[in-house]
Amino acid sequence: MEPIYLDNNATTRCDPAVVEAMLPFFTEHFGNASSIHAFGSEVGKALKKARSQVQALLGAEHDSEIIFNSCGTESDSTAILSAIKAQPERNTVITTVVEHPAILTLCEWLEKEGYIVHKLKVDKKGRLDMDEYKSLLNDRVAIVSVMWANNETGTIFPVEEMAELASAKGIMFHTDAVQAVGKIPIDLKNTKIDMLSLSGHKLHAPKGIGVLYLRRGCRFRPLLRGGHQERGRRAGTENSASIVGLGKACELAMEHMAEENTSVKALRDKLEKGLLSQITHCFATGDVSNRLPNTCNIAFEYIEGEAILLLLNKMGIAGSSGSACTSGSLEPSHVMRAMGIPYTAAHGTIRFSLSRYNTEAEVDRVIAAVPPIIAQLRKLSPYWTDKGPAANPEAAFAPTYA
Amino acid sequence: MWEYSDKVREHFFNPRNSGPLEEANGIGDVGSIQCGDALRLMLKVDPETEIIEDAHFQTFGCGSAIASSSALTEMVKGKTLDQALEISNQNIADFLDGLPPEKMHCSVMGREALQAAIANYRGEVWNDDHEEGALICKCFAIDAVMIEDVVKANDLHTVEEVTFYTKAGGGCASCHEGIEEILAKVKAARPGSGETSPPVACPATPEAPKPPSAKLTLVQKIKKIEEILESVRPMLQRDHGDVELADVQGKKIFVHLKGACSGCMMEAATLGGIQQKMIEALGELVQVLPSSHMPAEV
Secondary structure: OOOEEOEOOOOOOOOHHHHHHHHHHOOOOOOOOOOOOHHHHHHHHHHHHHHHHHHHHHOOOOHHHEEEEOOHHHHHHHHHHHHHHHOOOOOEEEEEOOOOHHHHHHHHHHHHOOOEEEEEOEOOOOOEOHHHHHHHOOOOEEEEEOOOEOOOOOEEOOHHHHHHHHHHOOOEEEEEOOOOEOOEOOOHHHOOOOEEEEEHHHOOOOOOOEEEEEOOOOOOOOOOOOOOHHHHOOOOOOOHHHHHHHHHHHHHHHHHHHHHHHHHHHHHHHHHHHHHHHOOOEEEOOOOOOEOOOEEEEEEOOOOHHHHHHHHHHOOEEOEEOOHHHHOOOOOOHHHHHOOOOHHHHOOEEEEEOOOOOOHHHHHHHHHHHHHHHHHHHHHOOOEEOOEEOOOHHHHOOOOOO | OOOOOHHHHHHHHOOOOEOOOOOOOEEEEEEEOOOOEEEEEEEEEOOOOOEEEEEEEEEEOOHHHHHHHHHHHHHHOOOEHHHHHOOOHHHHHHHOOOOOHHHHHHHHHHHHHHHHHHHHHHOOOOOOOOOOOOEEEOOOOEEHHHHHHHHHHHOOOOHHHHHHHHOOOOOOOOOHHHHHHHHHHHHHHOOOOOOOOOOOOOOOOOOOOOOOOOOOOHHHHHHHHHHHHHHHHHHHHHOOEEEEEEEEEOOEEEEEEEEOOOOOOOHHHHHHHHHHHHHHHHOOOOEEEEHHHOOOOO
């Protein structure tokens, strides 16, 4: 039986056209783009083309605003560290409690270094409080960094509006858009967003290639200093094959944008409806009316996520879980906790993230496979009885030292 | 996905003895919903012989928690209570041909459930020493409370000593920072340590400048600025560039970048470096800007 891949927010398969575009850059076009000879200049031209392809997908005004690097994490770190290094008179960062660890871990380190980090809270649907945001904007803020869309729930944040508000106060604005790029339209030239992170492997390009968009005129400090690559803003020989692949992937993403928002979304909705209608005591998390078209995150109450994933995997179905045991942590996903999802549900969340490669037949198979898995695990759970959940699940099971 | 042994997978996919045990006369409930692992172990014990005739479990948890529970029920059946009490968490892990280091706490939970169930059968109150502290060492399932207690009791001072006494930190080493924080906390609290705050002080502001001994007059400030610029000029001149002071307006210092520095793509980096030196020398937060940013004269 063919395996079904529904973990596209973790990573995507390379589009065959992307692989095809990359191959000559491992063999015949192997030159260093910085070299003056023909071997290098050929690669230089390809990089220029890729830069314009990325520019087009992002709606950036200038291709020089595209800085190639290694990944979304590097982009995030560069953006935030650049902003605070370039403005030593400012010591505050504003972000959200539901950011990716690429941001949160960096912010924790910054706090240890003495910086002030405000993490905007979210409500039970994962939405930000704009009044709280506005109240924090002042001349001590070096940068606001807010993800465009949440990786677990797909909830989309109003980053364009937030960037306007920050800009009005003279504050730099960065968005980690690794989940949003290629899935929803982006037109940076008509926004006040100063910096944006994207990651190639989230949109059918290879892993190990990323981009930092840097608006022309923004003060900037490179993370990697050395050679003059990327106009001195990111030293290190360009990963030319992957850059070419990313350029192609961006071109394809533009072509498939409508499909992402129609057929992929329809498949996602069918999957979600199919599961929620068949299984009791489960619900979709996040702001379901304002989220990425490919993502649904369902909390199955009274059971644990990794156990669900293992049984799904046995059926050839790949999803992902924000549960503690998939990460080796004791706490369930920080996103679920931030939304106030009770522990009885937070541990049992499964994220299904689709792509244009998924089919209706696959969705039908998943809809058929999941309900028995949930039933099987609930039979093992001390929080579940023959008649459904225990009357007061957390009280019904009272461990000796809890 | 974790690398589980075939036996773990077998016990997870086909758990033995799951579900309620109606005739149970010893029940042990351990774990917590917050941690994502909870286990109810049910024993049917023959009062005459104290032999465990049957054992069932209900587990809320991951694959290894379910497999450990299943394994435990198989291991205890046919044993006397005293024999069962000799089962360690390592025995459970070994029965399953090993668990990933990060999952050893599942076997610990099994061992605790067994102790709790036997205590329940005997009418005793089972107290464990697990106090829900944050899990520091995931490899050996050692929490902050345990580490702190051992550090205090044995007057430990280094991560290595903590590892010797508790095993914490002896695996992947990713918890060393957490252990160091506990050591610092205990050290700060020791009588006579003279330390009332954490040993590593965090600056209130980034790269906080040292306050000057006395506030500089404008002339003194400009002299200081000139000194700093003179100190960086040779470096810039080596690259065929130069810098000179244009104006000082409050906390804004405007400079002319000359020669190769003018229009250089590294202009921002150059200005940033000069600004850092200014902040350190003047003891106040200032901005160094190119002269092109000077406000137009009225």
